[in-house]
Amino acid sequence: MPLQVLPGLVVPDAELSWRFSRSSGPGGQGVNTSDSRAELTVDLSRVLPEHLLARAAERGPTVLTTQSSDQRSQLQNRSVAGERMAELIRAAIAPPPAPRRATKPSRASKQRRLDVKRQRSDLKRTRRRPGRGRSGSSPEGA
Numbered sequence: 001m002p003l004q005v006l007p008g009l010v011v012p013d014a015e016l017s018w019r020f021s022r023s024s025g026p027g028g029q030g031v032n033t034s035d036s037r038a039e040l041t042v043d044l045s046r047v048l049p050e051h052l053l054a055r056a057a058e059r060g061p062t063v064l065t066t067q068s069s070d071q072r073s074q075l076q077n078r079s080v081a082g083e084r085m086a087e088l089i090r091a092a093i094a095p096p097p098a099p100r101r102a103t104k105p106s107r108a109s110k111q112r113r114l115d116v117k118r119q120r121s122d123l124k125r126t127r128r129r130p131g132r133g134r135s136g137s138s139p140e141g142a
Helices: 028-032 050-059 074-093 107-127
Strands: 003-006 009-011 016-021 037-043 063-068
Antiparallel strands (some): 003 009, 037 063
16 A cells, blocks of 8 residues: 655555564564564655655655554554654655744843842842851851
């Protein structure tokens, strides 16, 4: 079955490379005898157009592999691995985010920060023992 990545992008079944092995996940006694773990590999250079392949190559390798051993059956693990692969491909070909514009803190946010600092300072000042100076030593101990 082909892998639907986006409405206009489908990875043909011939380009999906499946491997199955015994899983250490759920399955009871059957986990020792059945190959329920599914591993899916796709070479993006064979399935993506040039402009999307260039974008994917900037972000990482062009051969993607994912696996699933979460479910008890091979069929369910194949489905989960396929969904994970579609997500990986979508992330690889997603357009870059808009560049962040540097901003300065607003006057109100600066004032709020200073007000909080002043409140905290006042609170700590009320916790001091009487007669303590700024340096932390008492005047009579000098």
